[in-house]
Amino acid sequence: MPKIPVDQILQRAAEEQPEARTASSRLKSRIFSALQLEQQDSGPLLSLTETHASGGKLCVFEELVRIAPIGEPLKEKNPCRVCHARLLGENVERAPIYWRGCPYVRFQDR
Secondary structure, X not given: OOOOOHHHHHHXXXXXXXXXXXXXXXXXXXXXXXXXXXXXXXXXXXOHHHHHHOOOOOOHHHHHHHHOOXXXXXXXXXXXXXXXXXXXXXXOOOOOOOOOOOHHHHOOOO
């Protein structure tokens, strides 16, 4: 499944409306979550094993799921849906999250 370039989508939106301010980290997080749900609705996500093998970054929690002795179908689920970093990212501006590889950390305005 192709990876949706969220940063490019947000950049294009900013270029189309140059007078608009930069989107808040909460809005970026909510857009990312909505895009993930859309991808999940259209079919299984790339497994964490495949994501890692293709050079994709994983957060510490995704890495734990990746190395866990469970089947690949479970590794195609989205652990971000139950992660507190997603909740913080969607609801707190400049949320105190710092995990390497976490997409919600990238959206924080620091």
